[in-house]
Amino acid sequence: MSIAFCAENQVFSLTTAHHLYQMKLAEGGFLLHLYYGLKTDTDMSYRIHCTDRGFSGNPYEQRLNRGFSTDTLPQEYPCAGVGDYRAPALRVLSENGSRSVDLRYVCHAISQGRMSIPGLPFARTDGDTETLTVTLRDEVIGLEADLLYHVFPQKDMITRSVRLRNTGSGLLTLEKAASASLDFLCGSYDVLHFHGRHCMERLPERMHLQHGIFSCGSVRGMSSHQHNPFIVLCDPHATEQNGDCYGFMLMYSGNHLEEIEVSQTGSTRVVTGIHPDGFSWLLRPGEAFDTPEVMLSYSPDGLNGLSRQFHRMIRENVLAPQHRTAGRPILINSWEAAYFDFNAEKILQFARSAKELGVEMLVLDDGWFGKRDDDNSGLGDWYVNEKKLGCSMKELSDCIHAIGLQFGLWFEPEMISEDSDLYRAHPDWALCDPDRSPTMARNQLVLDMSRQDVVDYLYASMCHVLDNAVIEYVKWDFNRSIANCYSHGLPAAQQGETAHRFMLGTYRLLSRLLERYPSLLIEGCSGGGGRFDAGMLFYCPQIWCSDDSDAVERLEIQRGTSYGYPVSTMGAHVSAAPNHQTGRVTPLRTRGVVAQSGTFGYELNPGLLSETDKEEIRKQISDYHRYADLIACGDYYRLTELEDSPDLSAWMFVSGDRKEALVSIVITHVRANGPYPFVRLCGLAPKKVYRLEGTEKTCTGAALMHGGLPFVSPMGDYPAVQFHLTAEN
Numbered sequence: 001m002s003i004a005f006c007a008e009n010q011v012f013s014l015t016t017a018h019h020l021y022q023m024k025l026a027e028g029g030f031l032l033h034l035y036y037g038l039k040t041d042t043d044m045s046y047r048i049h050c051t052d053r054g055f056s057g058n059p060y061e062q063r064l065n066r067g068f069s070t071d072t073l074p075q076e077y078p079c080a081g082v083g084d085y086r087a088p089a090l091r092v093l094s095e096n097g098s099r100s101v102d103l104r105y106v107c108h109a110i111s112q113g114r115m116s117i118p119g120l121p122f123a124r125t126d127g128d129t130e131t132l133t134v135t136l137r138d139e140v141i142g143l144e145a146d147l148l149y150h151v152f153p154q155k156d157m158i159t160r161s162v163r164l165r166n167t168g169s170g171l172l173t174l175e176k177a178a179s180a181s182l183d184f185l186c187g188s189y190d191v192l193h194f195h196g197r198h199c200m201e202r203l204p205e206r207m208h209l210q211h212g213i214f215s216c217g218s219v220r221g222m223s224s225h226q227h228n229p230f231i232v233l234c235d236p237h238a239t240e241q242n243g244d245c246y247g248f249m250l251m252y253s254g255n256h257l258e259e260i261e262v263s264q265t266g267s268t269r270v271v272t273g274i275h276p277d278g279f280s281w282l283l284r285p286g287e288a289f290d291t292p293e294v295m296l297s298y299s300p301d302g303l304n305g306l307s308r309q310f311h312r313m314i315r316e317n318v319l320a321p322q323h324r325t326a327g328r329p330i331l332i333n334s335w336e337a338a339y340f341d342f343n344a345e346k347i348l349q350f351a352r353s354a355k356e357l358g359v360e361m362l363v364l365d366d367g368w369f370g371k372r373d374d375d376n377s378g379l380g381d382w383y384v385n386e387k388k389l390g391c392s393m394k395e396l397s398d399c400i401h402a403i404g405l406q407f408g409l410w411f412e413p414e415m416i417s418e419d420s421d422l423y424r425a426h427p428d429w430a431l432c433d434p435d436r437s438p439t440m441a442r443n444q445l446v447l448d449m450s451r452q453d454v455v456d457y458l459y460a461s462m463c464h465v466l467d468n469a470v471i472e473y474v475k476w477d478f479n480r481s482i483a484n485c486y487s488h489g490l491p492a493a494q495q496g497e498t499a500h501r502f503m504l505g506t507y508r509l510l511s512r513l514l515e516r517y518p519s520l521l522i523e524g525c526s527g528g529g530g531r532f533d534a535g536m537l538f539y540c541p542q543i544w545c546s547d548d549s550d551a552v553e554r555l556e557i558q559r560g561t562s563y564g565y566p567v568s569t570m571g572a573h574v575s576a577a578p579n580h581q582t583g584r585v586t587p588l589r590t591r592g593v594v595a596q597s598g599t600f601g602y603e604l605n606p607g608l609l610s611e612t613d614k615e616e617i618r619k620q621i622s623d624y625h626r627y628a629d630l631i632a633c634g635d636y637y638r639l640t641e642l643e644d645s646p647d648l649s650a651w652m653f654v655s656g657d658r659k660e661a662l663v664s665i666v667i668t669h670v671r672a673n674g675p676y677p678f679v680r681l682c683g684l685a686p687k688k689v690y691r692l693e694g695t696e697k698t699c700t701g702a703a704l705m706h707g708g709l710p711f712v713s714p715m716g717d718y719p720a721v722q723f724h725l726t727a728e729n
């Protein structure tokens with residue numbers, strides 16, 4: 001039993017293998033947060049003490065008990081308008097213009113397993129998953145909130161979401177409906193968040209929290225390159241290997257907001273969910289609204305410890321079961337090899353050369369459909385341009401399969417070009433304000449995915465392509481931020497629903513396609529990693545990590561991504577040198593080592609490779625097969641601290657039984673007569689003796705973890721070294 005309610009003390013305890021999350025029902029039906037951290041086996045109610053604080057008001061019935069204030073008590077789901085002046089989780093506009101909500105306990109239920117969330121991604125159950133539903137109610141407006149807590153004991157993970165129901169008789173408008181709020185009564189914290197831009201996503205930035213609100217998020221209609229929906233709250237002394245860390249990851253791909261407020265009392269509140277800017281949702285009597293789910297985890301073992309918990313959770317509970325282990329195809333993608341300039345013959349040449357190297361799948365990127373010789377036209381017209389290809393898609397895919405490769409195709413379903421048959425037939429299918437010229441980006445518009453007719457059109461046209469050729473993989477792109485988020489299918493009063501309905505439409509389309517093609521592998525993409533989130537990962541087990549394929553830049557991008565997401569989700573390819581985004585020249589070996597820590601593939605013209613390069617690539621591919629399980633399923637450790645080691649980047653994988661490890665090091669700045677390079681390894685079994693492959697050296701795990709692994713830095717620009725360790729005992 002991982003969920004218990006102690007009726008005597010009115011305390012809910014959610015217990016995972018190592019952690020405890022506790023809440024208390026206080027007088028008047030307020031649900032208070034008591035504690036989240038290492039197991040204590042104790043009722044933590046003693047942590048709450050009520051002090052009379054000026055200007056922090058009291059619920060009416062507690063007016064003589066001035067210490068009881070919603071403004072200072074730690075609340076599980078704080079509401080706006082009733083005296084808690086910190087960031088609220090919920091704001092509701094009632095028909096009479098009031099914006100006050102007062103949710104009090106009604107009942108609770110504990111059950112085995114969990115229910116899915118209608119239309120939204122969610123964490124899939126383990127055998128021992130349990131659910132706590134606490135129902136709160138505002139008697140005046142008839143709003144009920146089911147606070148859902150799903151406990152994954154072996155994962156040390158708790159997920160939360162909220163179902164809001166209008167059980168009254170008036171119209172209610174949700175103006176803010178966060179997925180979770182978590183109050184930390186005391187303590188001083190740093191926040192680690194992941195910012196970025198196109199071609200440089202998920203850069204970790206750490207800062208100390210002070211009084212006031214720190215917030216980050218996205219109002220771009222997508223989770224965005226700029227701010228990932230994953231944040232970490234950690235002890236200011238936490239390092240990669242030690243210290244308290246709390247992670248909050250929203251399983252959502254649209255607008256999101258993460259807020260952290262340090263209050264007057266020194267408490268810290270984290271609120272995360274759909275971004276309230278531009279959001280509103282009309283809840284008629286009898287209707288319900290579900291928030292996206294958020295995954296919470298705590299680790300006392302530093303940032304690496306927290307990352308490992310999220311990696312395992314994503315691999316085993318977010319990805320579809322058939323994608324949990326290794327075995328994704330090594331692919332070659334046509335984009336950087338040909339851009340829009342190809343026909344079937346050229347693609348077949350790529351396929352033949354790639355097959356000789358050991359590649360397993362060819363992906364035909366943008367440009368095969370409608371009128372699409374550059375990025376100004378054709379989006380929405382998902383029919384094959386046979387004139388350009390010189391054959392049908394079936395003929396092309398048959399030839400590729402005959403060569404011995406699988407075949408994949410690029411789509412950008414949610415977009416529409418003004419210059420397309422689709423736009424000419426249905427201009428109202430694009431998101432666009434009435435009477436206003438739309439904001440353009442990449443000279444394209446965004447389809448109104450909130451409309452069922454749009455989703456139906458996309459389903460039918462994509463099925464038509466997928467049914468008429470053998471296609472094992474789809475790259476699902478999304479190449480602009482949304483602006484003019486106005487739907488011609490919704491009345492004025494419901495325009496605030498468009499952005500969320502858009503995401504529901506996209507998820508619906510993905511679900512329908514996967515239902516029809518259960519073995520289809522969909523790789524997410526959004527100008528690289530602009531929609532790299534656990535929501536997309538529920539449908540797409542891998543996401544193209546960045547449009548920047550430069551190996552040195554990728555060190556930062558993939559490292560930043562690894563704080564929340566496992567390497568088995570990161571699309572990473574070896575591309576040409578000089579690199580197309582930076583002009584940098586890096587050794588092919590280094591490009592291989594970096595791309596290997598992802599879903600491995602190539603993004604170059606294989607016909608232009610020298611014999612030496614081809615040999616190196618054959619070796620890369622055989623190494624990848626050799627290490628695939630270790631990389632996809634092993635424990636991942638960042639070996640360098642955020643601020644340290646400007647001259648190298650190092651990381652490693654350790655197998656579950658700790659008998660095998662792979663250490664990768666890229667030297668980003670080779671120095672003449674430089675300091676002696678070494679890295680301290682992690683995660684090994686202290687008493688095991690490891691052999692470093694290719695050398696006669698053996699060392700205990702303890703020695704390698706405490707004394708470090710010295711190595712000789714090769715000369716030249718950006719060299720890489722790798723060590724494969726196998727235990728001898």
Ligand code: GLA
Nearest residue numbers: 335365366525526527528547
């Ligand atoms: C995006 C993707 C690229 C490529 C292009 C095609 O930028 O990230 O990999 O598919 O679109 O237009």
